[in-house]
Amino acid sequence: xxxxxxxxxxxxxxxxxxxxxxxxxxQCGATWLNMFSAINQQYSASNQLPFLQLVTWDxxxxxxxxxxxxxxxxTLNVTVSSSQKELQVNLTNVATVDHLELYSQASAGxxxxxxxxxxxxxxxxxxxxxxxxxxxxVGKPFIKNVLSTQIVMSK
Numbered sequence: 050x051x052x053x054x055x056x057x058x059x060x061x062x063x064x065x066x067x068x069x070x071x072x073x074x075x076q077c078g079a080t081w082l083n084m085f086s087a088i089n090q091q092y093s094a095s096n097q098l099p100f101l102q103l104v105t106w107d108x109x110x111x112x113x114x115x116x117x118x119x120x121x122x123x124t125l126n127v128t129v130s131s132s133q134k135e136l137q138v139n140l141t142n143v144a145t146v147d148h149l150e151l152y153s154q155a156s157a158g159x160x161x162x163x164x165x166x167x168x169x170x171x172x173x174x175x176x177x178x179x180x181x182x183x184x185x186x187v188g189k190p191f192i193k194n195v196l197s198t199q200i201v202m203s204k
Contacts, residue, residue: 054092056084057104058119058191064110075112077122078145078192118193121145125186127197136173136200138184143168146186146195154181154199179203 059075073080092098105113123142130137140146146168152160160183166173168186175182184197 051099053100053102054088054098055102055104056081056088057113058115059112061112065108075119077142078119078188081119081191082145082189115191118188119191121188121192121195123186123188123195125184125195125197127184127200129200129202130172133202134174136175136182136184138171138173140168140171140186140195145189145192147189148187149173150185150187151175152183152185153178154183175202 057073058078058081060071060073062069062071075081076083088098088101103115105115108114109117121142123140123145125141126139128137128139129135136151138149140149148168149166149170151163151166151173153163155161163182164173173184179202182200182202184200186195188194
């Protein structure tokens with residue numbers, strides 16, 4: 050007999066057509082990540098869980114759909130240092146973010162990935178570069194990405 054696991058992001062039957070309320074808080078992505086943490090305590094690359102179901106009923110009114118992503122409640126604020134040599138990054142809920150990506154705007158609607166950084170990076174060197182940039186906090190699997198407002202660098 051093979052073991053089967055399951056993971057879900059939360060549940061809210063507030064708008065469901067039946068009586069009785071069931072509510073499992075998404076906790077800004079922590080419910081989802083905690084499920085995988087629990088699985089990882091028992092299984093590994095050398096001892097793999099054979100089957101894992103992503104538990105969803107695709108019911109938007111119950112908050113179980115995964116297609117829209119899991120809100121991590123993260124905020125991303127980026128400021129340019131007074132010396133224009135680095136970006137100062139303030140990211141909340143870092144535990145739900147995989148990494149940061151810095152994009153430069155080449156022209157209207159065209160953006161180039163310039164570099165990637167760990168999610169924990171708070172100072173990103175950018176000395177000598179002028180232009181418009183955006184920083185994206187890339188969420189862990191199924192967790193929503195967060196994009197900064199435009200960052201304008203001048204020499």
